[in-house]
Amino acid sequence: MRDGKKERATEPLRHVFGPVGSGRLGVSLGLDLLGARICSFDCLYCEAGVTEALTTARKPYVPARRLLDELAAWKAAGHAPPDVVTLGGLGEPCLNSELGAVIAGAKELFPDLPVAVLTNSSLMADPDVRLELAQADIVLPSMDTLVPAEYHRLNRPHAAVGLTAIRQGLLDFRAAYDGKIFLEVLLLAGINDSVENSELLQGFCRELAPDRVDVVTLSRPGAHPGCQAASAEALARFRAALGGFAQDAAAPRRAEGHGPAALAGPQLEALAGRIAASVARRPQTEAGLAAGLDVPAAHVRLALAALVRAKAVRERREGDAVFYSGLAG
Numbered sequence: 001m002r003d004g005k006k007e008r009a010t011e012p013l014r015h016v017f018g019p020v021g022s023g024r025l026g027v028s029l030g031l032d033l034l035g036a037r038i039c040s041f042d043c044l045y046c047e048a049g050v051t052e053a054l055t056t057a058r059k060p061y062v063p064a065r066r067l068l069d070e071l072a073a074w075k076a077a078g079h080a081p082p083d084v085v086t087l088g089g090l091g092e093p094c095l096n097s098e099l100g101a102v103i104a105g106a107k108e109l110f111p112d113l114p115v116a117v118l119t120n121s122s123l124m125a126d127p128d129v130r131l132e133l134a135q136a137d138i139v140l141p142s143m144d145t146l147v148p149a150e151y152h153r154l155n156r157p158h159a160a161v162g163l164t165a166i167r168q169g170l171l172d173f174r175a176a177y178d179g180k181i182f183l184e185v186l187l188l189a190g191i192n193d194s195v196e197n198s199e200l201l202q203g204f205c206r207e208l209a210p211d212r213v214d215v216v217t218l219s220r221p222g223a224h225p226g227c228q229a230a231s232a233e234a235l236a237r238f239r240a241a242l243g244g245f246a247q248d249a250a251a252p253r254r255a256e257g258h259g260p261a262a263l264a265g266p267q268l269e270a271l272a273g274r275i276a277a278s279v280a281r282r283p284q285t286e287a288g289l290a291a292g293l294d295v296p297a298a299h300v301r302l303a304l305a306a307l308v309r310a311k312a313v314r315e316r317r318e319g320d321a322v323f324y325s326g327l328a329g
């Protein structure tokens with residue numbers, strides 16, 4: 001009879017990322033709560049790629065038990081502890097209906113570490129989500145624009161997600177939450193770098209009183225061609241408008257949607273190079289690549305998304321499986 005525990009311990013970790021350096025959080029061990037590009041937004045700038053499932057439905061997309069087993073396996077492997085455990089993923093982590101159990105379980109496993117959650121804020125109007133999130137030590141919500149037309153053009157939300165509800169949900173959360181709020185504003189040139197937006201965000205920050213604000217822009221091309229990084233002038237203007245809340249330090253970029261442990265540029269490029277070389281030899285699936293290269297599937301997914309966007313590999317569906325091959329394949 002096979003030893004189930006031993007078998008689990010040797011399985012690759014599909015949902016634990018890193019740890020990697022995060023400008024906002026230090027050395028961050030990430031957890032992907034979605035396992036796929038499942039999001040309530042389909043942002044123009046999303047470097048995770050186009051949202052595959054645009055939804056507001058909360059479900060155990062990856063069950064808490066599975067996530068916590070992986071975290072426990074990572075801990076048992078004797079790695080040096082990170083500075084923080086960060087919950088995110090290739091989409092919106094609050095869509096995972098077992099978010100509360102994941103936060104509680106992560107805190108139990110790492111009682112000395114803060115637990116952080118990245119979110120696009122879209123579910124903040126839901127009191128259950130606010131209650132679950134309140135267990136975290138740090139919440140990093142996004143709010144790119146308070147101008148409705150810009151919001152629709154930039155974040156391309158599910159029809160059920162209204163901007164006014166997000167704004168109020170964040171304020172309600174702040175009122176009941178003792179932990180830290182690190183707000184992120186991502187600017188794109190000609191889309192949400194308007195004076196109107198900076199004025200609205202300024203008033204909002206005054207009400208929200210976040211612990212810090214990071215004004216950032218694209219570091220690499222986003223999911224949709226044509227979106228351009230904001231200028232240094234626009235970044236400086238927004239940082240000045242958001243006053244004492246904004247950070248002057250080089251701000252981190254959202255590199256894979258809300259994935260907490262995004263691969264840094266050179267690491268991602270290196271992995272993409274290995275994948276391109278491997279699929280040039282024979283077509284492979286994401287899972288096959290993760291096993292063959294011995295890297296987390298989420299990292300492979302990110303690198304594949306970049307390669308597909310760059311038209312450097314071919315993507316072909318066969319039944320339920322998606323295969324990647326070289327351009328000559």
Ligand code: SF4
Pocket residue numbers: 039040041042043045046047048051090091092120254256257258
């Ligand atoms: S950037 Fe974040 S919120 Fe926007 S589509 Fe990507 S994962 Fe979703």
